[in-house]
Amino acid sequence: MIVIVPLRAAFGFAAILSVACMATEVRADDASPWQQDAHSAVRLLAGSRSGAVLLGGIAFQLQDGWKTYWRTPGDSGVPPRFDFSKSDNVEAVTVMWPAPRQFDDGAGGTSLGYKHQVVLPLRIVAKNPDKPLTLRADINYAVCERLCVPVEAKAELTFASVASTEDGALTEALNAVPKPANLGDPNPVTIRDVKRDGHNVLVDVAAPETKGLSLFVEGPTPDWALPVPKLVEHAPPGVKRFTFALDGLPPGAKPDGAALKLTLVGGDKSYEFNINLN
16 A cells, blocks of 8 residues: 655654664664555564563554554444464464543544553463574554544564563553453452443443543443443532443444453553453
C-alpha cells in the first residue's frame, strides 16, 4: 500500500525514527528494523533468551495526533491482527495488552487504544529451548486521525541474547498489562459488585477519585460489540457506578450466564475481572 503525505510531515516522522534507530544500533539484534509507513512504525523486540518461555514484544511508534487500537476498539476502529505461523521453533505466542485509553472517535462515540507509542508484550513458548528461535510476524493494524489508514507489515527477529538490552522496555510494558483480580479484592481500585437492571448492567467501583477512572467490557467472543460503560452522576454512597446496555450481541446470543471480561483502569493501576452475568 502506498500512502502519499506532505514531504514536511514525512520528514519529521522519519527524523524521530532515525533518532530511535540510532539509540539501538549498539545491539540491533535485540530489535528488528522499524517497518515504517506514513504515520506509524512497528518492530519486534526480543527479551533475554532463557528456558522454553520467552518474553518479546511488538513496539509501535505513532505520529502525533494518530492512534491505533486495543484488542477491542470500542464504538469504532479496527483491532490489530497478528500471524506468527511462519516462525521457527515457536510452539505458541500470546499477545498481552497494556491498559488502553479512551478517545472521542469524532462521531459521538468512544474508541479505545493508544497514542504516541506502545509495546505489546509477547509470551513466546519455544518448541525446543535448546534450538534457535526466530519469530516472524505478519502485522495488520489501523492508524487513525480523522480517517483510518490500514497498515500491513512483516517483521522477523531471532532471539539470541542471554541479556537483552530490551528487557527494561519489555518489563515496563508488562507492568502496564492489567492484573487479574476478583470482585472485592483490596486493590487501590476494585469492582465491588456487578448486577443486572433489566437491559442494563450496573458496575459498582471502589476508587479514591474519578479522574482517570475508566471501565471497559468484552463479551465471551470477539463478535460481541458491547458499548463502552459510562460513569453515572449519582451512585450509592462510597462507590462510583458505571452502566452499559446489553447491546451489540451477535445473532442468537443470550446475555444470561455470559462470561464477561471487565477491565478497570484508575490512574496507573489496572485490573482485569472475569465474571458470569446473572
